[in-house]
Amino acid sequence: MDLTYPPEAEAFRAEIRAWLEEHLPEGWFDEGFELTGEERKRFNEEWVRTLFDGGWICASWPVEYGGKGLSVIENVVLTEEFARARAPMRADFFGDTLVGPTILQWGTEEQKQEYLPKILKGQMSWCQGFSEPEAGSDLASLKTKATLDGDELVITGQKVWTTQAQYADYCFLLARTDPDAPKHKGISYLLVPMKQPGVEVRPIVQPDGSAEFNEVFFSEARCPNENVVGGLNNGWHVAMTTLGFERGSSATTSHRRFERELEVIIDKARENGRVGDPMIRQRLVRQWSKIQIMRVNGYRTLSSVLHDKKDMGVAALGATNKMFWSETHRDTMKLAMDVLGMDGDILTGKPDDERVPGMARREAARDYPVTPLQAAFFFSRSETIWGGTAEIQRNIVGERVLGLPKEPKPPSSVTSGSKSPVPQSPGT
Numbered sequence: 001m002d003l004t005y006p007p008e009a010e011a012f013r014a015e016i017r018a019w020l021e022e023h024l025p026e027g028w029f030d031e032g033f034e035l036t037g038e039e040r041k042r043f044n045e046e047w048v049r050t051l052f053d054g055g056w057i058c059a060s061w062p063v064e065y066g067g068k069g070l071s072v073i074e075n076v077v078l079t080e081e082f083a084r085a086r087a088p089m090r091a092d093f094f095g096d097t098l099v100g101p102t103i104l105q106w107g108t109e110e111q112k113q114e115y116l117p118k119i120l121k122g123q124m125s126w127c128q129g130f131s132e133p134e135a136g137s138d139l140a141s142l143k144t145k146a147t148l149d150g151d152e153l154v155i156t157g158q159k160v161w162t163t164q165a166q167y168a169d170y171c172f173l174l175a176r177t178d179p180d181a182p183k184h185k186g187i188s189y190l191l192v193p194m195k196q197p198g199v200e201v202r203p204i205v206q207p208d209g210s211a212e213f214n215e216v217f218f219s220e221a222r223c224p225n226e227n228v229v230g231g232l233n234n235g236w237h238v239a240m241t242t243l244g245f246e247r248g249s250s251a252t253t254s255h256r257r258f259e260r261e262l263e264v265i266i267d268k269a270r271e272n273g274r275v276g277d278p279m280i281r282q283r284l285v286r287q288w289s290k291i292q293i294m295r296v297n298g299y300r301t302l303s304s305v306l307h308d309k310k311d312m313g314v315a316a317l318g319a320t321n322k323m324f325w326s327e328t329h330r331d332t333m334k335l336a337m338d339v340l341g342m343d344g345d346i347l348t349g350k351p352d353d354e355r356v357p358g359m360a361r362r363e364a365a366r367d368y369p370v371t372p373l374q375a376a377f378f379f380s381r382s383e384t385i386w387g388g389t390a391e392i393q394r395n396i397v398g399e400r401v402l403g404l405p406k407e408p409k410p411p412s413s414v415t416s417g418s419k420s421p422v423p424q425s426p427g428t
Helices: 008-022 037-054 072-085 093-106 108-120 235-248 255-272 279-306 314-345 374-381 390-400
Strands: 126-129 144-150 152-159 170-176 187-193 201-203 214-224
Touching: 008 037, 072 279, 093 108, 093 126, 093 170, 093 187, 093 235, 108 152, 108 374, 126 214, 126 255, 144 170, 152 170, 152 187, 170 235, 187 214, 187 235, 255 279, 255 374, 314 374, 314 390
Parallel strands: 126 170
Antiparallel strands: 144 152, 152 214, 170 187, 201 214
């Protein structure tokens, strides 16, 4: 790892820090400061406008598309300072972190002019239509189809685990547009309007009563041909770009939310005396050590990008990091429930519970009042799946880093009668 922040990056850091101190609410940096329910709601609404006026939403985008044209190291410094201040820095994760950068890389000029300004201003919300009931880990086996009909594509199929679909204006969706092509070759990446006939959203209620995930059914829904990103039947390559953004963002700051979360768990262990249990103490130390490994791996990823190192590809680093942090978080939240003991089975959450960054990312229903730790436990179960399962990440590392042969496929005579899909490598 070879990473030194240049003087100009540190000068930029001072500029961001001064801006945050000026624009965050009075008392924000004081110990014990907390916004009440109404104050938090008002802040969230006003903060997006403040970020936009300051030019900090999508600041890494080129100036001609509304960004500041920040370099990689400047964007890292920006993320670090917002994380240090515990200040939100994005309007819509799916828009400004996933589909926006994808349109920047693959979109036509018309698509950039149409969608990027609305993403920047928070005027358009998005959801991701990748996973299907029988095409999750083996994404290229998707069956949703889109058929050309004049100047439109007609879409029929089903997506599942589609976060925020009930609120989204658009879905960036993968559909099969050439059924006769090899499965990685006949897929297209579409920007599909959600508010139209033929689109049905069914919430999937989770154990804590929330319903952020959804099933989405497309019954001859329509998408203009000009909404194909990256060209017809080139969607697999475009989708890998989107998944790369999902797996590799915030490399040097993502560990911080896990640090804060572990601090809460340690405080609970002190309060109820479990910190005196040698096994609990050992597990707490183990999880702390793993979070420090996350921090180092983040800097390794940044160093690899800055110096264009080829010893371990960025995609493989992203796969390693995603596999490691998601499994570490799952194990940390299992530890949290063990620290709480029987109290972890009691619903004692309140609407005004303090929200720790990285915790309680889904708001629970009022009739199932989980605490922030309980909500984080539920959410952590999904993190080893979205963005590519841990099994898929192991395939990537095995094949691209260790040089192992590709995972063998079962004979077609075996799979033809099988009701369950066999996970395979996502391919290239």
